[in-house]
Amino acid sequence: MNNRDNYNFETLKQALKLKRHEVPPPGYFQKFSGKVISRIHAGDSGGRQSFNERLQYQAPWLANLFQLFETKPGLIGAFAIASCLVLVLGVVLAERSDSAPKDLMATADSAAENSNAENPSLLAPMLTAASDTSGGIVSSTNPVVSLQPAATLFGQQNPLFQPAAFAPAGN
Amino acid sequence: MTEPVAIPDANEPAGMLEGDLVRHARRGDLAAYDELVRRYQERIYATIYHMTANHDDANDLAQESFIKAYQALKTFKGGSSFYTWLYRIAVNKTINFIKQRKNKYHLSLNDLDINAENDPDLVALVSHKTPSRDAGLSELQKKLNESLLKLSEPHRMVVILHDIQGMSHEEIAEIAGCNVGTVRSRLFYARQQLQGDLAEYMKPA
Numbered sequence: 001m002n003n004r005d006n007y008n009f010e011t012l013k014q015a016l017k018l019k020r021h022e023v024p025p026p027g028y029f030q031k032f033s034g035k036v037i038s039r040i041h042a043g044d045s046g047g048r049q050s051f052n053e054r055l056q057y058q059a060p061w062l063a064n065l066f067q068l069f070e071t072k073p074g075l076i077g078a079f080a081i082a083s084c085l086v087l088v089l090g091v092v093l094a095e096r097s098d099s100a101p102k103d104l105m106a107t108a109d110s111a112a113e114n115s116n117a118e119n120p121s122l123l124a125p126m127l128t129a130a131s132d133t134s135g136g137i138v139s140s141t142n143p144v145v146s147l148q149p150a151a152t153l154f155g156q157q158n159p160l161f162q163p164a165a166f167a168p169a170g171n
Numbered sequence: 172m173t174e175p176v177a178i179p180d181a182n183e184p185a186g187m188l189e190g191d192l193v194r195h196a197r198r199g200d201l202a203a204y205d206e207l208v209r210r211y212q213e214r215i216y217a218t219i220y221h222m223t224a225n226h227d228d229a230n231d232l233a234q235e236s237f238i239k240a241y242q243a244l245k246t247f248k249g250g251s252s253f254y255t256w257l258y259r260i261a262v263n264k265t266i267n268f269i270k271q272r273k274n275k276y277h278l279s280l281n282d283l284d285i286n287a288e289n290d291p292d293l294v295a296l297v298s299h300k301t302p303s304r305d306a307g308l309s310e311l312q313k314k315l316n317e318s319l320l321k322l323s324e325p326h327r328m329v330v331i332l333h334d335i336q337g338m339s340h341e342e343i344a345e346i347a348g349c350n351v352g353t354v355r356s357r358l359f360y361a362r363q364q365l366q367g368d369l370a371e372y373m374k375p376a
Contacts, residue, residue, distance in 0.1 A: 011373050012366050014292040016334045018312055019221055021287035022280065024230075032216070033208040036237045037201055064348070 193253050197244045208237050211254060214336065215261050221331040222265045222324070224316040225279040232268055236261040251345060258346045266324045276320050283308060296372050311372060318368040326361040333358055 069076050184192060184206035195203035215236060220229035240260050247256055287293055287308055297307030319327055328347065332338045333354075340358075344351045366373055 009362050009366070011296070012362055012369065013334055015296055015311065015315060015369060015372055016330070016365075017290065018283070018287060018293055018308065018315060019331075019335045021283045021290070021293075022220070022312070023284045024216065024220075024226060024281050029212055029216075032212045032233075033205050036208050036234050037205050039234060039238055040201065040204070040241055067348075 189253055190249075193244070193247070193249075196241065197247075204241055207253070211257055212237075215257065218258070218331060218336060219261055219265050220281065221319070221335055222262075222327060223269065224320055225277060226281055227279055228268070232265055233261070236264050239264065255342065255345050259348075262328060262346060266328070269324055278313070278316060280312060280316060283312060314369060314372070318365050321368060322361055322364055326357050326364070329354055329357040330361040330365065334362075 069079075184195070184203050187195070187203065187206065189207070189210075192203045192207050196207060212233070216229055216233040219232045219236070220226060223229050223232070236257070240257050243260070247253065251259075293308060293311075297311055319330070322330065325347070329343055332343045332346070333340070338346075340351045340354045343354045347354065
């Protein structure tokens with residue numbers, strides 16, 4: 001069976017030899033390179049470039065990825081699932097990073113409570129000043145810890161966040 | 172008295188090595204690029220022609236492939252030979268063209284050269300079909316091209332590069348960007364398809 005197949009392929013190869021005898025019109029190749037060079041001189045871009053062709057030269061890895069997707073469509077699903085997982089992971093990590101300032105806030109609050117409990121005389125002038133203001137606005141020299149993170153996920157500064165610096169007055 | 176043999180001058184494009192020609196062409200030397208075109212024009216044209224079975228399309232695509240290669244020369248890093256790189260450009264361009272054209276095939280076949288009628292293998296193939304060699308070969312030519320066009324582009328490319336252009340599996344793998352095993356399996360499948368389609372010619376005499 002194998003021998004018969006080989007024999008048949010040999011016959012096929014003989015038939016394909018006919019293609020080598022197909023030749024363009026006489027003198028065709030004598031003018032060919034001249035036409036190419038004159039088109040280059042004229043600034044010809046070599047025909048309209050398709051998206052695939054541009055990709056082939058500018059980002060071959062991306063073109064190969066697309067080719068892989070074409071040949072194995074199942075990979076598109078796998079890639080999409082992987083992308084979703086990365087996204088979900090990113091969101092979860094972002095949530096966790098949000099909880100850190102809350103802890104800081106809790107720490108700051110408890111520290112303030114402790115200091116007031118230890119020395120209540122420090123709290124009295126502040127309460128008096130607060131009651132004196134007509135709007136009832138309480139001012140404090142304690143730093144405010146914002147719940148907003150200083151930087152966003154992509155490293156951009158939050159415009160609403162302004163770090164406060166306090167310098168001791170006098171002395 | 173014998174004629175003196177012209178020795179190519181290494182400083183002239185015709186006498187330069189491929190690597191030197193590529194270096195000169197990258198610097199904008201069109202004479203060097205002209206020489207590169209002359210060296211590969213027949214093989215590039217033939218590959219595209221066999222893929223499309225249309226002389227006009229092959230003419231346009233071959234010219235565009237050389238123009239594209241000239242413009243992309245700066246991105247040629249020399250990881251493969253210029254010849255392989257050029258082939259890759261031409262094959263990709265042709266496959267993109269065929270995909271855009273979809274299934275609208277229009278045969279525009281070149282004439283057979285005079286040697287075809289004297290090829291004993293070809294004569295044996297058509298002799299049992301018709302006593303006229305010329306008519307028999309023309310019929311086989313048409314049938315062969317139609318059968319090739321029925322193959323998918325990757326299968327057609329492999330059978331053309333291997334069985335018609337005489338390239339090795341390794342060279343084809345490099346051009347197609349796949350492994351040698353894939354080339355072999357594509358070649359086997361393509362041959363089987365062609366054999367089935369050309370069954371009437373495949374009978375032993």
